[in-house]
Amino acid sequence: MREILAxxxxxxxxxxxxxxxxxxxxxxxxxxxxxxxxxxxxxQQSGYVTPSGQLTSSARQGWLFTEENAVKLLALVSQxxxxxxxxxxxxxxxxxxxxxxxxxxxxxVLDRGEVKGIRDVTSFNIRIAREKKGVAARxxxxxxxxxxxxxxxxxxxxxxxxxTLLRDMARTISYGSEWCSSRKVxxxxxxxxxxxxxxxxxxxxxxxxxxxxxxxxxxxxxxxxIRSMSPDVLIVDEVGRPEDGxxxxxxxxxxxxxxxxxxxxxxxEVALRPTLGKLIQHGAFxxxxxxxxxxGVGTVQAIYDRQLKMVEKEKVAWSS
Amino acid sequence: xxxxxxxxxxxxxxxxVGWQIGRYYACRPQQLRSLLVALQMLETEIVYGMTxxxxxxxxxxxxxxxxxxxxxxxxxxxxxxxxxxxxxDSLRQAMSRHWPQTALRKQxxxxxxxxxxxxxxxxxxxxxxxxxxxxxxxxxxxxEARVDQAKYEKMYKSxxxxxxxxxxxxxF
Numbered sequence: 044m045r046e047i048l049a050x051x052x053x054x055x056x057x058x059x060x061x062x063x064x065x066x067x068x069x070x071x072x073x074x075x076x077x078x079x080x081x082x083x084x085x086x087q088q089s090g091y092v093t094p095s096g097q098l099t100s101s102a103r104q105g106w107l108f109t110e111e112n113a114v115k116l117l118a119l120v121s122q123x124x125x126x127x128x129x130x131x132x133x134x135x136x137x138x139x140x141x142x143x144x145x146x147x148x149x150x151x152v153l154d155r156g157e158v159k160g161i162r163d164v165t166s167f168n169i170r171i172a173r174e175k176k177g178v179a180a181r182x183x184x185x186x187x188x189x190x191x192x193x194x195x196x197x198x199x200x201x202x203x204x205x206x207t208l209l210r211d212m213a214r215t216i217s218y219g220s221e222w223c224s225s226r227k228v229x230x231x232x233x234x235x236x237x238x239x240x241x242x243x244x245x246x247x248x249x250x251x252x253x254x255x256x257x258x259x260x261x262x263x264x265x266x267x268x269i270r271s272m273s274p275d276v277l278i279v280d281e282v283g284r285p286e287d288g289x290x291x292x293x294x295x296x297x298x299x300x301x302x303x304x305x306x307x308x309x310x311x312e313v314a315l316r317p318t319l320g321k322l323i324q325h326g327a328f329x330x331x332x333x334x335x336x337x338x339g340v341g342t343v344q345a346i347y348d349r350q351l352k353m354v355e356k357e358k359v360a361w362s363s
Numbered sequence: 364x365x366x367x368x369x370x371x372x373x374x375x376x377x378x379x380v381g382w383q384i385g386r387y388y389a390c391r392p393q394q395l396r397s398l399l400v401a402l403q404m405l406e407t408e409i410v411y412g413m414t415x416x417x418x419x420x421x422x423x424x425x426x427x428x429x430x431x432x433x434x435x436x437x438x439x440x441x442x443x444x445x446x447x448x449x450x451x452d453s454l455r456q457a458m459s460r461h462w463p464q465t466a467l468r469k470q471x472x473x474x475x476x477x478x479x480x481x482x483x484x485x486x487x488x489x490x491x492x493x494x495x496x497x498x499x500x501x502x503x504x505x506x507e508a509r510v511d512q513a514k515y516e517k518m519y520k521s522x523x524x525x526x527x528x529x530x531x532x533x534x535f
Contacts, residue, residue, distance in 0.1 A: 115448065122415040123442055123450045123483040126490050129413075160486060 046141035052115040061096025070171055077113045077165035080105020117164050132160035142172045142239015142246050174247055179211035183222045185346050185354050192276050192300040198307045199334035204341035205304045206236050213278045217250020228253040229274030231264035262286035265294050279303045288318035374527040381523010388516040390466035392508040397431040399501050406494040416483045417442040430465045454479035474500050
């Protein structure tokens with residue numbers, strides 16, 4: 044939270060500081076739109092914030108985010124160096140210290156039909172990354188066979204704690220635990236979310252034996268890591284493109300255990316996607332972990348094995 | 364005897380004044396060169412290194428001559444401590460503090476200040492254009508400064524001495 048406050052204009056900072064502490068601790072998103080009231084999402088709810096830091100459902104009473112503030116926020120987020128964010132402006136989000144992510148929208152600039160970047164940024168969505176240690180403990184026992192880590196696919200709809208789980212798995216494997224000895228872990232962190240790197244240094248604890256390739260395309264990054272860092276376990280977020288599938292396939296046959304994640308509600312749904320479907324069909328993964336929000340963020344809906352038989356049906360919630 | 368000491372003093376101080384003015388003409392091209400080098404380094408940092416502005420300022424500030432470097436170091440500090448709310452503001456504040464101690468004039472200050480208005484607020488291509496423009500501008504000024512140096516440096520130095528001498532002669 045402190046890192047987030049540091050990049051906000053003073054006006055927004057003081058309003059957020061005035062929020063009730065119960066809300067502040069469960070803050071998930073801060074949404075800022077030019078000439079619109081400041082909106083926050085916390086827990087499962089959302090609301091506008093008045094200039095005195097009170098929550099309200101009336102948009103008219105909310106504190107207005109002016110153009111001046113928008114310009115200031117962008118300057119602070121970019122450290123007055125917009126040129127350093129070209130890639131980020133193309134992708135539409137910026138990762139800041141602490142691994143938090145700021146989604147942006149505004150006027151898109153095209154270059155020969157392709158998105159070149161966003162000018163006049165008017166909408167900001169600040170997503171606060173939460174680090175929850177120990178969440179992987181409930182799934183770890185099912186991820187090993189004879190002490191060897193298994194290829195695992197984590198399936199989850201957005202905002203169900205997929206990245207948090209992956210990060211904790213990386214940390215647990217890297218440190219070693221009662222289920223396995225410590226292993227070398229390689230993370231390809233295309234969106235700088237898993238390790239939240241700043242200038243190449245992980246801002247989150249991903250373990251002492253973990254190497255991170257930050258902001259690297261997944262497919263290329265996986266191959267690079269295998270060649271250069273010889274990891275025992277490779278962890279990647281959000282596999283989906285055809286080249287990612289190929290890379291996963293290759294990594295698996297290079298003797299590296301791959302743990303990756305995909306958006307989806309269930310194995311059957313993910314199996315319909317071209318790339319992942321092929322991988323599932325060929326039995327690339329030995330474990331599937333399905334997450335949901337049924338009992339709060341991070342509910343483990345079920346764990347399946349290679350034949351899609353349920354290994355364990357246990358509802359685990361790590362946040363109330 | 365007193366008269367003699369007075370004469371020596373006058374001669375000495377008059378030559379010193381002349382020497383100072385002459386030195387100003389000698390320093391200006393040198394510092395302009397420093398500023399040019401600084402902007403070219405800034406271009407490399409921004410266009411190829413994609414270094415955040417405050418760190419680029421520090422890098423550049425540490426590598427060019429002290430008088431010019433101070434401006435960049437101060438600007439970087441203002442940015443980091445959030446005492447300046449924009450890149451332009453940081454440069455303006457830094458310049459208002461350190462510019463008078465340099466041999467540089469308002470013209471060069473204006474070039475730097477107008478560069479500050481766009482610094483950091485656009486993509487790399489655009490930054491490069493603006494930096495190059497500023498460099499060309501400064502090159503012109505440097506040329507002028509060199510001509511001035513050739514014309515006035517020696518002149519003021521001798522003028523100081525000769526002026527002092529004139530007063531001494533009139534005294535006797």
